[in-house]
Amino acid sequence: MMNSIPCMIMRGGTSRGPFLRMSDLPSQQEEQAEILLSLMGSGHALQIDGIGGGDPLTSKVAIVERSSHPEADVDYLFAQVDVFNRRVDFNPNCGNMLSAVGPYAIETGLVGPQDGKTIVRVRNLNTQRLIECHVPTPGRQISYEGDTRISGVPGSAAGIQLSFLDIVGTKTGALLPTGKAIDTIRGIPVTCLDAATPILMIAAEDLGLDGKESPAELDGNTALLERLETIRRQAGRYMGLGDVSQGVLPKPVLVSPPRDATSTLNTRYFVPHRCHKAIAVTGAIAVASAVSLPGTIANRIAIDAGRLASGSPLSQIRLEHPSGYIDLDIAHRHGDPHDIARVSLIRTARKIMSGTIFYSSTRDVLTSQVG
Structure with a gap:
């Protein structure tokens, strides 16, 4: 049986993938993983039955929702979807995909745009840390065009500043988890x-x-x-x-x-x-x-x-x-x-498409849970 979900495909930095609302997904992470595997077409080198690009950099998913955190506007959960295996890892964060979270939040009405620049405060659920995304919004409209160039992406686009706060020990609690530099x-x-x-x-x-x-x-x-x-x-x-x-x-x-x-x-x-x-x-x-x-x-x-x-x-x-x-x-x-x-x-980031994406039920999923 085919099911559907609202989706926006965006490039964030040197990565690309679908952006989804958390409210459109089931609450259980294993059920979320089943949907993501189907969306991306994992289990095949070309991900031919989904929208993944057959590479880890294009087999990524961003899940975004309005935040309950007093210092954040939106929550962002990143998922790395394995290309070859039926496995989804919810543990790491992805700063490149994060580049597009601010624009996505504004595009979907989760954050209201300001004139000139809109600061979107993001709580990353993978690490429980805060990031400020400075999105160009002249005339209260997102601007994707500009003269900023980043290595690994052709052409130029509007620059988006990311400021990562409190980065030390995101998974282990220490800058040097073993207590030694070497x-x-x-x-x-x-x-x-x-x-x-x-x-x-x-x-x-x-x-x-x-x-x-x-x-x-x-x-x-x-x-x-x-x-x-x-x-x-x-x-x-x-x-x-x-x-x-x-x-x-x-x-x-x-x-x-x-x-x-x-x-x-x-x-x-x-x-x-x-x-x-x-x-x-x-x-x-x-x-x-x-x-x-x-x-x-x-x-x-x-x-x-x-x-x-x-x-x-x-x-x-x-x-x-x-x-x-x-x-x-x-x-x-x-x-x-x-x-x-x-x-x-x-x-930099760019909106590529917005619409409805279809998926089918899958089984035998391996997940790494958010720690």
């Missing part, structure tokens, strides 16, 4: 860090890489992917996340010296079993948060590359990734690299 797993030094999202950082050279490899090269290196997964699972246990074999957290990040004189670090970010063609917003925040933190992999490489000197923490950071770069502004309280007040960056 741990050793299978003979490899790693940094386990939780800021906006849990990650484990590895110096590319410690895996015999130079860090400049393309996503296709890294995805084709089966031995590397298996090694990364082994390290990732152990890191998950060290970070208090338990058995992470069926989830996507923590995300591995390979870090190396920058190629460009204006950049801080070069990165390769995994999602977690394929290399991201750019970098996730939350992953970029985590790496940027580690740059000024003494002893971390990012900190050591930035110092060796002459990008960081002793003294005040670095407030402006540019990270290189396979599609270009991403710029972040970090505000530390009292100059303490452990105390991060907020991280801000610019993204």
Whole structure:
């Protein structure tokens, strides 16, 4: 039997997917997951029976609703829908999809537009943290057109500023969940860090890489992917996340010296079993948060590359990734690299379509619940 639900498909940053109202979905997360798997067409490499694009970056769903939180306008639940397996992970946040939450909230009447700019206060249900989305609304109308360009997206669009508040310990409760800047797993030094999202950082050279490899090269290196997964699972246990074999957290990040004189670090970010063609917003925040933190992999490489000197923490950071770069502004309280007040960056978004989407009932769903 075919069912239907109102839907808006939007690009948010370097990701794309359907945006749905929570009120249009069943209350049980397993039932929600069944619908999402059908919508996206998961279980097939091309997701041919749904709207997924056969890639983790285009197999994402944003679920939005009016918030009961006194400091938020809307709630946002992110779902990562597996392309090949019938599995939905509700644990991670996605900052790229978040780029379109503000415009979606205004488009659907959840937030009234202001003249010039509308600040949409978002509570992310995956992490229980707050984000401010600054949406251009000249004449109380959303403007998607502008001259802002972001790496990984063709053309230009209106810039949307995202300010992430209280990012430390979103899943583990600590910036350094193991209590150390460096741990050793299978003979490899790693940094386990939780800021906006849990990650484990590895110096590319410690895996015999130079860090400049393309996503296709890294995805084709089966031995590397298996090694990364082994390290990732152990890191998950060290970070208090338990058995992470069926989830996507923590995300591995390979870090190396920058190629460009204006950049801080070069990165390769995994999602977690394929290399991201750019970098996730939350992953970029985590790496940027580690740059000024003494002893971390990012900190050591930035110092060796002459990008960081002793003294005040670095407030402006540019990270290189396979599609270009991403710029972040970090505000530390009292100059303490452990105390991060907020991280801000610019993204873009676009409404692609609005209408009704159809789905059928599915079974045998694996879900990772929101923690």
